[in-house]
Amino acid sequence: MDIEMPSLFRAALEDFRWDGIAHMPYKQDGTAPFKDISRQVLFHEDSLGCELRYFEMDAAGYSTLERHEHMHAVMILRGHGACLLGDEIRAVKPHDLVTIPAWTWHQFRANAGEKMGFLCMVNVQRDRPQLPTEEELAAMKRNPAVADFLNRDHLKPMVRGRESHS
């Protein structure tokens, strides 16, 4: 008599997928503030109070520009890209670590012509992310480096809803 139990072992498969773990591409419509990003929840543990998620962007994809009270602890797992954190922009590579403190604007971009994926440790219970207002976005873009980061989408010429922010 086999009882279905969550497996304690989950094998890594090809191409940064995992056995028995749902691959969740974020749905995009014309107004989506992200591009070509997917999520896999590797661990969701109530007894830890934490999750470990794996996010992956296709080349030229990006995560939502957002902030929230909860913090993120991030490790890049795959590929190269860049991270905006407050008014800092850093190139990132596999195994680099990024701490995203409370209420800090952040965005990841796979801007190196390849897929980029990262692990993100986060509390199970957390507040909803906040998107910037037009004024907040304008304030951020007074920093030319930040403006350049947020405007860059040269690898993928498609115009998306998010670009209405630009």
Next chain:
Amino acid sequence: MDIEMPSLFRAALEDFRWDGIAHMPYKQDGTAPFKDISRQVLFHEDSLGCELRYFEMDAAGYSTLERHEHMHAVMILRGHGACLLGDEIRAVKPHDLVTIPAWTWHQFRANAGEKMGFLCMVNVQRDRPQLPTEEELAAMKRNPAVADFLNRDHLKPMVRGRESHS
């Protein structure tokens, strides 16, 4: 005026080390129940209530055979080896996931002739690990596969204190 702040970006360095993160080899003496393993605490976040640690064993090294109330969420990051979890033994490879539930005996072994390292997500507040008594160890070894796993140390002929358990 520069104020020393914990960096939000920590670059991955060569050979699975990180900028500004202490590399802590576990001290071994004749009675150590582990072999050739080191620890780096990548994130220790009180606001998450969790840590993310990176443990690495040299070829033929192993972690302590132990159990505890707190759970572990593990991702293999480097190399191949094996994991004992209760009475199950699994070969593991990079990015494989292992959930170690409360009170489950577990041990990792770098038994594939190479270094093996893994990430371990764990609560900041946690109980101390428990080592097996002689009786508990004898009970585990009634399973021939488990006995073989615990006795295997063929890549490193040195006799250590831990072997007094064998």
